[in-house]
Amino acid sequence: MPDRTPSPPPSTVSDTPADSPTSKRAVPLGPPSPQVAPAVPRHAASLLVLRPGRTTEVLMGMRGAGHKFMPNRLVFPGGRVDPEDHAADVATPLSDNVRRLLARSADEALARALGIAAARELEEETGLTLGLPPSLHGLDYLCRAITPESSPMRFDARFLVVEAEHVSGQLAGSGELEDLSWYTLEEALARSSPPTNQVLDQLMLWMALDEAQRLHRAMVPTLRNRGWEME
Numbered sequence: 001m002p003d004r005t006p007s008p009p010p011s012t013v014s015d016t017p018a019d020s021p022t023s024k025r026a027v028p029l030g031p032p033s034p035q036v037a038p039a040v041p042r043h044a045a046s047l048l049v050l051r052p053g054r055t056t057e058v059l060m061g062m063r064g065a066g067h068k069f070m071p072n073r074l075v076f077p078g079g080r081v082d083p084e085d086h087a088a089d090v091a092t093p094l095s096d097n098v099r100r101l102l103a104r105s106a107d108e109a110l111a112r113a114l115g116i117a118a119a120r121e122l123e124e125e126t127g128l129t130l131g132l133p134p135s136l137h138g139l140d141y142l143c144r145a146i147t148p149e150s151s152p153m154r155f156d157a158r159f160l161v162v163e164a165e166h167v168s169g170q171l172a173g174s175g176e177l178e179d180l181s182w183y184t185l186e187e188a189l190a191r192s193s194p195p196t197n198q199v200l201d202q203l204m205l206w207m208a209l210d211e212a213q214r215l216h217r218a219m220v221p222t223l224r225n226r227g228w229e230m231e
Contacts, residue, residue, distance in 0.1 A: 038149035046078025061177025127172030138166035
C-alpha cells in the first residue's frame with residue numbers, strides 16, 4: 001500500500017547563512033548627481049522715480065506673464081546693462097557721491113554704465129526720459145540686490161532713485177510693463193512681493209534721511225542670500 005504520509009511543506013527558512021554575501025542584495029545607487037554651478041548674475045539697474053505730493057508716489061508697472069524673470073510682479077522700471085551702455089554719452093555724469101558708492105562693488109566704467117542703463121530702461125519701459133543724452137546728476141544710489149544662487153536666472157541689480165522733477169515726457173512705454181502708474185508707498189507695498197517690497201522698505205529708510213545724511217553715507221544695503229548686509 002502506497003505511503004500516503006503528506007510531504008512536509010517547503011521550508012520558508014532560507015538555507016543561506018545569514019552572513020553569506022548573497023543574503024543581502026546591494027541596491028545599485030548609480031553615479032552621483034553632478035554639482036551644478038550657480039548661474040553668474042548679470043549686472044542690472046532699476047530706477048525708482050518719486051513724485052512728491054501730499055503723499056509720495058513711486059512709478060511702477062506689472063511685468064507681463066511672458067517674462068522669464070519675475071512675471072506677473074509689480075516692479076520698478078529697469079533691466080540688464082547692455083554693452084552699448086558702456087559707450088553711450090551723457091549730458092551730466094553721476095554725482096561724485098553716487099559714483100563713489102557704486103564703485104564699492106563696480107569699477108568706474110560699470111558705475112557709469114549702470115546709470116545709463118537705468119535711464120535707458122526708464123525711457124524704453126515708461127516713455128519718461130532723463131534727456132538725450134541723459135542727465136545723471138539727479139540720481140541717488142539706494143541699494144543693491146543679488147538674486148539667490150538657487151535661481152536659474154540671476155541679476156546683480158542696483159536700485160537708483162530720482163525725483164520726478166528730473167524727468168520729462170508722457171507715460172507710454174513699450175508695453176513691457178502693464179498697469180504702468182504712480183503708486184503710493186502703501187499701495188506699492190500691499191501689491192508687491194520680495195524683493196520689491198524689501199527695496200520699498202529701504203526706500204522709506206532713505207526718505208527719512210536729510211540731504212546731508214544721504215551725502216555722507218559710506219555704505220549701502222545689499223540684499224544677498226535673502227538677507228540685508230551693509231557694503
